[in-house]
Amino acid sequence: MTDSGVVRRGRGRPPSTHVQEAIRTAAARLFGAKSYDAVSVREVAAAAGVDPSLVIRHFGSKEALFLQTMTVDEAFRGLAEGPLEDLGRLILERLLTVRGGAAISTYAALIGAIDRPEVRSYLEASADRHVVAPLAERLTGPDRELRARLVATQVNGLLFDLRGRPDTGLAGRPTAEVLAVYARALQALIDDPTG
Amino acid sequence: MTDSGVVRRGRGRPPSTHVQEAIRTAAARLFGAKSYDAVSVREVAAAAGVDPSLVIRHFGSKEALFLQTMTVDEAFRGLAEGPLEDLGRLILERLLTVRGGAAISTYAALIGAIDRPEVRSYLEASADRHVVAPLAERLTGPDRELRARLVATQVNGLLFDLRGRPDTGLAGRPTAEVLAVYARALQALIDDPTG
DNA sequence: CATTTCTGCCAACAGCGTTGACAGTTGTGT
DNA sequence: ACACAACTGTCAACGCTGTTGGCAGAAATG
Numbered sequence: 001m002t003d004s005g006v007v008r009r010g011r012g013r014p015p016s017t018h019v020q021e022a023i024r025t026a027a028a029r030l031f032g033a034k035s036y037d038a039v040s041v042r043e044v045a046a047a048a049g050v051d052p053s054l055v056i057r058h059f060g061s062k063e064a065l066f067l068q069t070m071t072v073d074e075a076f077r078g079l080a081e082g083p084l085e086d087l088g089r090l091i092l093e094r095l096l097t098v099r100g101g102a103a104i105s106t107y108a109a110l111i112g113a114i115d116r117p118e119v120r121s122y123l124e125a126s127a128d129r130h131v132v133a134p135l136a137e138r139l140t141g142p143d144r145e146l147r148a149r150l151v152a153t154q155v156n157g158l159l160f161d162l163r164g165r166p167d168t169g170l171a172g173r174p175t176a177e178v179l180a181v182y183a184r185a186l187q188a189l190i191d192d193p194t195g
Numbered sequence: 196m197t198d199s200g201v202v203r204r205g206r207g208r209p210p211s212t213h214v215q216e217a218i219r220t221a222a223a224r225l226f227g228a229k230s231y232d233a234v235s236v237r238e239v240a241a242a243a244g245v246d247p248s249l250v251i252r253h254f255g256s257k258e259a260l261f262l263q264t265m266t267v268d269e270a271f272r273g274l275a276e277g278p279l280e281d282l283g284r285l286i287l288e289r290l291l292t293v294r295g296g297a298a299i300s301t302y303a304a305l306i307g308a309i310d311r312p313e314v315r316s317y318l319e320a321s322a323d324r325h326v327v328a329p330l331a332e333r334l335t336g337p338d339r340e341l342r343a344r345l346v347a348t349q350v351n352g353l354l355f356d357l358r359g360r361p362d363t364g365l366a367g368r369p370t371a372e373v374l375a376v377y378a379r380a381l382q383a384l385i386d387d388p389t390g
Numbered sequence: 391c392a393t394t395t396c397t398g399c400c401a402a403c404a405g406c407g408t409t410g411a412c413a414g415t416t417g418t419g420t
Numbered sequence: 421a422c423a424c425a426a427c428t429g430t431c432a433a434c435g436c437t438g439t440t441g442g443c444a445g446a447a448a449t450g
Binding site: 035036037038111112113114115143146147149150152153154155156157158160161163177178181182184185186187188189193 | 230231232233306307308309310338341342344345347348349350351352353355356358372373376377379380381382383384388
Binding site for chain 3: 206207208209235236237247248251252256257
């Protein structure tokens with residue numbers, strides 16, 4: 001879906017790959033550990049053993065590098081699949097356990113940069129593509145799209161609150177307990193209110 | 196609760212008020228219109244007709260000025276009061292309608308700066324004080340504190356998704372419709388699951 | 391073999407939040 | 421009345437930021 005970030009412009013010397021890879025690796029580590037603002041381009045460059053200007057040259061801007069590095073699509077894919085009657089629990093289970101909570105910390109980094117328009121629209125598009133759209137098609141009863149949208153809202157809230165504490169869980173509670181209780185609320189939106 | 200931001204250090208010339216007021220007014224307008232990062236201290240100073248260094252002198256830092264300007268306590272006070280059997284709807288109604296959605300836009304500004312530790316802890320403390328703590332005392336059944344915490348989580352999610360669109364509502368839906376549907380999910384956490 | 395597009399490197403830009411230095415003003419304690 | 425302390429506002433400067441331009445060389449295409 002996303003290209004490598006380097007635009008081929010015709011004939012001539014082809015772009016290198018290992019320098020980009022080094023920058024991307026360093027950026028992923030730093031953006032995962034500190035906030036967007038707290039990570040400087042010069043810092044990423046130093047970690048990658050590269051000149052700061054090269055980072056911009058290769059990726060266009062700090063924000064573009066950030067967006068290319070911190071993607072959440074992989075963790076969100078197929079989130080709305082599974083039997084409807086147990087989907088609330090299933091969604092939460094996948095979010096909280098898959099890849100050791102990697103989805104949460106990546107999401108946390110994105111939320112920290114939410115004021116940047118491109119980050120914001122990426123996050124919205126991601127929720128739409130992986131949760132709202134597929135779920136709206138499967139729901140039955142009234143207000144299907146709104147209910148699907150609000151499922152994403154609840155997921156947003158949970159991810160928002162879990163920012164930075166992927167292990168300890170909410171309010172010191174273990175993940176399993178949060179999951180069981182919150183699943184009921186999520187399921188209240190999934191179930192047909194007239195049925 | 197919060198003092199004026201100027202610390203009296205003993206005898207001597209007392210602090211002025213109208214300059215602080217001018218800075219605070221300019222800051223409130225700018226922080227409400229643009230994101231934390233997009234508003235510079237120099238810009239606030241210019242709007243207040245004041246030297247940039249005075250802004251820092253008076254308020255300590257840009258972040259302190261921000262926190263003193265954008266407070267959400269007023270809008271959150273008493274949020275968890277009212278009959279338990281209808282509290283889900285009541286909470287949402289108060290959040291979405293009080294003061295024309297001023298709570299939402301202020302919250303939006305705070306979320307935009309969520310990566311700053313002091314902003315983060317203020318937001319957490321605010322939710323605790325006005326929602327989690329008073330609600331946990333009133334709930335019945337198992338997992339009272341966790342359920343109260345998750346009510347705040349759902350509220351967070353809604354405020355998060357409503358950022359920047361206090362009028363149009365979610366997904367273009369009018370506020371009333373969102374309210375009615377989401378209230379069910381919120382109420383699912385408030386109701387005693389064993390009852 | 392000319393052309394084109396990369397490479398990497400250095401210096402510089404404008405803007406940022408913040409601080410130091412300094413002179414002037416206004417209050418309090420004795 | 422007088423010293424002192426804490427404020428006032430003004431100016432220049434600090435170190436940092438993301439980003440850009442210039443430049444010489446390398447590697448591909450036609």
